Amino acid sequence: MNEEENIIEIKDLKKSYDNGKIKALNGIDLVVKKGEFISIMGPSGSGKSTLLNMIGALDRADEGSIGVAGIDLMESRDLSKFRSKEIGFVFQMHNLIPNLNVLENVEIPMFETSLSSKEMRRRALELLGAVGLADRVDQNPTKLSGGERQRVAIARALVNKPSIILADEPTGALDSKTGDIILKLLKDLHTKEQVTLVMVTHEPYVAQMADRILNVLDGKINEQKKDESDLSVILKKFKQKA
Amino acid sequence: MNVMSFLSLIIKNPFRNRTRASLAIVGIAIGIATIVALGMVTGGLQASTQSTLKAGAAEISVAKIGSNTFGSSGGTIDESVAIDIKNISGVKDTAGILRATANVTSVTTTSSSSSNFGPMGFSVSGIDSTKLSLVGIDSVNGTSFSNEGLNEIILGKSLAQNLNKTVGDSINLFGTDFKITGTYETGSFIQDMGAFISLSKLQNLTSNQNKVSTIVVKVNDNANVTQVSQTIQNTYPNDLSATTAADQANRINQSLGVINTASWAISLLAIIIGGIGVINTMIMSVFERTREIGVLKAVGWKSSRILAMILGESIVLTLVAAVIGIILGVVGVEIILNLLSSTGSVIKPVLSLDTLLRAFGVALLVGVIGGLYPAYRASKLAPTEALRYE
Ligand SMILES: Nc1ncnc2c1ncn2[C@@H]1O[C@H](COP(=O)(O)OP(=O)(O)OP(=O)(O)O)[C@@H](O)[C@H]1O
Numbered sequence: 001m002n003e004e005e006n007i008i009e010i011k012d013l014k015k016s017y018d019n020g021k022i023k024a025l026n027g028i029d030l031v032v033k034k035g036e037f038i039s040i041m042g043p044s045g046s047g048k049s050t051l052l053n054m055i056g057a058l059d060r061a062d063e064g065s066i067g068v069a070g071i072d073l074m075e076s077r078d079l080s081k082f083r084s085k086e087i088g089f090v091f092q093m094h095n096l097i098p099n100l101n102v103l104e105n106v107e108i109p110m111f112e113t114s115l116s117s118k119e120m121r122r123r124a125l126e127l128l129g130a131v132g133l134a135d136r137v138d139q140n141p142t143k144l145s146g147g148e149r150q151r152v153a154i155a156r157a158l159v160n161k162p163s164i165i166l167a168d169e170p171t172g173a174l175d176s177k178t179g180d181i182i183l184k185l186l187k188d189l190h191t192k193e194q195v196t197l198v199m200v201t202h203e204p205y206v207a208q209m210a211d212r213i214l215n216v217l218d219g220k221i222n223e224q225k226k227d228e229s230d231l232s233v234i235l236k237k238f239k240q241k242a
Numbered sequence: 243m244n245v246m247s248f249l250s251l252i253i254k255n256p257f258r259n260r261t262r263a264s265l266a267i268v269g270i271a272i273g274i275a276t277i278v279a280l281g282m283v284t285g286g287l288q289a290s291t292q293s294t295l296k297a298g299a300a301e302i303s304v305a306k307i308g309s310n311t312f313g314s315s316g317g318t319i320d321e322s323v324a325i326d327i328k329n330i331s332g333v334k335d336t337a338g339i340l341r342a343t344a345n346v347t348s349v350t351t352t353s354s355s356s357s358n359f360g361p362m363g364f365s366v367s368g369i370d371s372t373k374l375s376l377v378g379i380d381s382v383n384g385t386s387f388s389n390e391g392l393n394e395i396i397l398g399k400s401l402a403q404n405l406n407k408t409v410g411d412s413i414n415l416f417g418t419d420f421k422i423t424g425t426y427e428t429g430s431f432i433q434d435m436g437a438f439i440s441l442s443k444l445q446n447l448t449s450n451q452n453k454v455s456t457i458v459v460k461v462n463d464n465a466n467v468t469q470v471s472q473t474i475q476n477t478y479p480n481d482l483s484a485t486t487a488a489d490q491a492n493r494i495n496q497s498l499g500v501i502n503t504a505s506w507a508i509s510l511l512a513i514i515i516g517g518i519g520v521i522n523t524m525i526m527s528v529f530e531r532t533r534e535i536g537v538l539k540a541v542g543w544k545s546s547r548i549l550a551m552i553l554g555e556s557i558v559l560t561l562v563a564a565v566i567g568i569i570l571g572v573v574g575v576e577i578i579l580n581l582l583s584s585t586g587s588v589i590k591p592v593l594s595l596d597t598l599l600r601a602f603g604v605a606l607l608v609g610v611i612g613g614l615y616p617a618y619r620a621s622k623l624a625p626t627e628a629l630r631y632e
């Protein structure tokens with residue numbers, strides 16, 4: 001295994017809920033290279049979010065091994081520092097804090113860093129500029145549209161310069177046009193910042209944007225050839241229209 | 243990390259649900275107001291008691307057995323006893339005082355002041371004007387009354403205020419017009435609600451020739467007050483009783499102790515009731531913000547920061563309540579004292595540092611007690627559970 005190249009290394013990872021009745025992850029094997037863009041597909045309840053949560057150290061696995069950004073997540077005790085440094089989450093729901101304005105929402109992850117308030121402000125403004133919201137920084141998130149809120153959430157995910165962005169259906173709550181803008185933004189940021197991007201999606205054409213597509217089924221991964229799925233998507237769309 | 247940003251978040255958060263925050267604050271503020279009000283009254287009484295013990299004044303007062311020292315009026319002791327007591331060893335000076343209650347009917351009513359009331363009685367004491375220092379009157383604003391048969395009077399400051407009289411005005415007592423030559427202030431609210439005229443004048447007006455109600459005794463600087471008091475007592479067994487000013491102060495302080503205990507009991511009650519209120523408020527707040535707390539964990543906040551945030555929010559609530567409670571207490575005490583005594587504020591409430599510290603101390607304690615459990619719960623939330631929360 002190459003620590004330099006691989007940012008995520010998962011072996012036979014298992015996680016069950018309700019005293020083992022629900023096997024959310026049932027032996028996941030996955031290696032992701034630094035800077036890769038991976039999309040994860042699969043039916044509802046197959047374990048996609050659970051896998052993402054394991055990578056982001058929001059929860060602990062029962063068995064197996066998982067190493068992310070050189071940290072053994074099965075062993076480490078306090079994972080808040082890992083999350084703060086290495087991970088940026090983008091959820092289906094923007095999850096912004098309603099009583100804070102856009103700028104403050106983006107500053108929130110920097111509370112755990114040693115940045116001065118001036119530097120915090122500078123970074124937040126820079127990222128809000130990058131997502132095209134420079135003129136909305138003083139606004140309350142409740143006044144923004146769904147797409148705008150999701151852009152704030154993306155700025156928030158990037159503000160600590162994470163090595164991995166974990167996006168769980170980031171366009172799931174948006175109409176397709178707005179969703180496309182968000183996807184393009186994520187993809188551009190991924191290219192520009194050379195950040196690893198792992199994205200869960202239900203849309204096959206969205207998944208196509210990634211370097212690799214993983215299919216999760218019953219808590220297991222089977223990788224899918226991009227071209228193959230490309231064809232199936234076209235066929236499917238064609239059938240729908242017909 | 244940046245302390246100011248974190249603090250500003252802690253200060254903002256409690257007021258996201260204004261109604262709930264206001265309810266919690268009002269509950270605690272009422273408790274704090276009660277603590278402050280009682281503290282102020284106790285402080286005022288204490289200050290008044292202390293000023294009766296002030297230097298220069300007589301240390302011992304002698305009265306007929308069975309009469310109480312403050313209220314005894316009318317002539318019950320022969321004034322020659324004052325001279326006899328003066329000859330007891332250790333005694334520096336004595337003064338006979340005759341007390342009578344005077345009624346004033348014609349009180350000037352002014353539109354602005356609250357002194358709109360009917361006939362009122364107050365205590366008039368007769369004393370040799372050269373002996374005023376024995377009753378704690380060291381200086382008179384104006385001039386003192388003369389002993390030479392002139393109809394002159396000096397009024398305590400509070401009395402003068404309530405009667406709306408100043409130096410130069412006259413006042414009718416016992417059917418005679420008296421000219422007010424001066425006013426005085428001793429700090430003792432009982433004294434400052436009274437008036438002094440010449441002893442012989444009062445004796446004549448009330449037909450108490452050669453009689454006094456009390457004899458106040460000043461001892462030599464090096465004499466033992468208790469011993470002298472005992473000697474006086476032994477000289478007139480079954481007739482007179484001697485009380486030292488310290489005894490009196492102790493007796494008052496005992497009553498103050500009761501108020502003080504009550505004040506502590508209310509503090510405790512405020513802590514318990516306020517604490518339950520705050521726990522409830524903060525649990526609701528954490529519950530509603532479950533998802534948000536999940537997000538904070540996802541972006542890398544430590545559990546300890548989430549604990550500090552919720553605990554801080556709880557303390558912000560109670561400190562705001564403390565400030566409001568203190569204002570409420572101060573204003574409330576003035577209003578209530580003014581309503582209770584038609585004669586105006588007799589007791590001057592004193593807001594001591596001690597009372598302020600207690601108010602803030604109770605608030606802080608309520609904040610910590612009430613915030614600790616919700617804060618702990620929030621810090622222990624599993625991030626994935628919190629994020630799944632609808
Ligand atoms: N905290 C939990 N407690 C109990 N069961 C859970 C928990 N989290 C997930 N599960 C179960 O684990 C399984 C996988 O859930 P997961 O959320 O990973 O699915 P998913 O692939 O993300 O589905 P979707 O596409 O609907 O988001 C499901 O059966 C779910 O009910």
Ligand SMILES: [Mg+2]
Nearest residue numbers: 048049050168
């Ligand atoms: Mg999911």
